[in-house]
Amino acid sequence: MHNQVLSLVRAYGERGPVFDLGGMPVLAGRRANHLLAQSGDRYFSSREVHTHFLREIGTDNFVVALDGDRHRHMRSIMRPAFAREAIAGYLPHMAHTTRDTIERWQSGQQVEMVETFRRLIIEQTALVMTHWSVAGELACISRFFRTAVSGIFGRIAPQALQDPDYVAAKHRVFALARDMVREHRVYQTHLEPDYIDLLLAARDERGQPLDERALLAASLVPFLVGIDTVAHTCSFLLLTLLRESDLLQAVTDEVDHSFEPGMPDFAALRQLTALHHVTMETLRMYPAAPFTVRWVREEFEFEGHRLKGGRPVMIATPVTHFLPDLFPDPQRFDPQRFADPRSEHRQPGAFVPFSTGPHTCIGAGMAEVQIVVTIATLLRSVRLALVTQSGTVETHSTSGLKVPYSVRVLEVRKPLPR
Numbered sequence: 497m498h499n500q501v502l503s504l505v506r507a508y509g510e511r512g513p514v515f516d517l518g519g520m521p522v523l524a525g526r527r528a529n530h531l532l533a534q535s536g537d538r539y540f541s542s543r544e545v546h547t548h549f550l551r552e553i554g555t556d557n558f559v560v561a562l563d564g565d566r567h568r569h570m571r572s573i574m575r576p577a578f579a580r581e582a583i584a585g586y587l588p589h590m591a592h593t594t595r596d597t598i599e600r601w602q603s604g605q606q607v608e609m610v611e612t613f614r615r616l617i618i619e620q621t622a623l624v625m626t627h628w629s630v631a632g633e634l635a636c637i638s639r640f641f642r643t644a645v646s647g648i649f650g651r652i653a654p655q656a657l658q659d660p661d662y663v664a665a666k667h668r669v670f671a672l673a674r675d676m677v678r679e680h681r682v683y684q685t686h687l688e689p690d691y692i693d694l695l696l697a698a699r700d701e702r703g704q705p706l707d708e709r710a711l712l713a714a715s716l717v718p719f720l721v722g723i724d725t726v727a728h729t730c731s732f733l734l735l736t737l738l739r740e741s742d743l744l745q746a747v748t749d750e751v752d753h754s755f756e757p758g759m760p761d762f763a764a765l766r767q768l769t770a771l772h773h774v775t776m777e778t779l780r781m782y783p784a785a786p787f788t789v790r791w792v793r794e795e796f797e798f799e800g801h802r803l804k805g806g807r808p809v810m811i812a813t814p815v816t817h818f819l820p821d822l823f824p825d826p827q828r829f830d831p832q833r834f835a836d837p838r839s840e841h842r843q844p845g846a847f848v849p850f851s852t853g854p855h856t857c858i859g860a861g862m863a864e865v866q867i868v869v870t871i872a873t874l875l876r877s878v879r880l881a882l883v884t885q886s887g888t889v890e891t892h893s894t895s896g897l898k899v900p901y902s903v904r905v906l907e908v909r910k911p912l913p914r
């Protein structure tokens with residue numbers, strides 16, 4: 497478990513389902529998750545939480561900051577890009593991108609995995625969703641989003657937004673979005689419409705095409721929310737496997753078997769039960785989003801506490817992942833808890849790595865496939881050993897991944913099928 501979640505779980509144990517953190521009320525526990533799931537739109541809104549960020553991107557039509565009908569409409573525009581058929585089509589490209597990275601590795605080489613996963617995932621995401629390569633742009637994309645998003649907590653220093661490096665990163669990111677959109681307008685070089693094509697064809701809730709600023713911002717959504725989250729999960733997953741040799745062996749055997757007939761397809765990937773359970777357990781123990789922030793619309797009562805309207809509230813969704821009545825021995829990494837008959841994740845409001853309610857992650861299905869295909873391709877291609885790791889594994893929300901560790905390539909295994 498990482499430090500941020502640990503302190504929220506501790507506070508919940510000591511102070512109950514409503515407590516204060518640095519002046520902001522925090523809701524946690526199963527009832528808080530139910531509240532978000534069932535009454536998210538009624539009690540909470542998102543727009544006010546993102547005021548600084550919206551100013552930076554120059555539009556208020558941005559999925560994470562929309563509420564009600566406008567929000568539902570924007571999700572319906574985006575949804576086809578995250579449908580099962582779309583994901584099945586992404587799969588070979590995700591595997592090839594991973595293979596292209598690993599093929600350069602040599603026996604004895606040392607590799608820092610967190611940055612490697614981030615570079616790999618951004619390239620996979622860019623190619624499958626936008627048919628556009630953003631290799632080499634990771635640093636400026638991260639710089640822009642990390643600074644702009646930090647305004648969510650109202651603590652953004654105005655000078656951070658004037659820092660020349662930040663301003664340059666912001667210009668570069670929007671230039672990238674403009675190039676991407678312009679090329680999609682002019683050429684359709686791919687057979688299936690991709691995420692950018694969907695946005696170009698979309699109509700807003702008044703039947704008008706998305707205005708230019710909303711279009712550019714929407715084109716960047718996968719890079720804001722889909723990179724550090726997936727890379728974070730892959731990083732912790734591999735770290736855990738390298739620490740637990742029996743688990744590593746079991747997952748590798750399963751992966752080897754699935755590659756026997758050639759590169760596994762969508763159906764074959766779904767048969768990787770051991771890897772699937774390890775992925776779920778990683779999402780439980782190392783949630784990439786330790787909390788979500790909302791704006792309280794009007795005063796309401798929750799668990800005997802009055803929550804004042806017109807101010808932000810934090811909902812520490814994954815605190816339930818560490819409650820022993822829901823997940824026995826919660827500090828133990830135990831993938832079997834997801835197997836029948838235990839199926840501990842099926843308890844309503846218990847397992848929420850992708851949040852819950854109206855803003856629940858639209859990319860959850862894609863993320864799970866991306867994690868499984870990346871790790872499977874890696875295990876099939878190389879045998880690795882852990883070289884370094886920090887004493888405590890530390891992370892800072894979705895936008896500030898920090899889990900430094902390196903691996904050594906012990907053996908380059910079979911060449912991957914083409």
Ligand code: HEM
Pocket residue numbers: 559560561571621717718721722723725726729783784785788789849850851852854855856857858859860862863
């Ligand atoms: C392990 C990987 C991932 C995790 C743990 C994760 C987690 C989350 C969480 C917790 C939220 C809700 C935030 C909130 O309620 O404020 C969210 C929203 C979202 N996620 Fe993910 N995510 C992951 C991967 C992805 C990927 C790969 C994509 C797309 C490429 C994606 C797209 C989105 C979008 C568009 C939203 C906003 C939905 C809305 O506001 O309606 N996510 N994600």
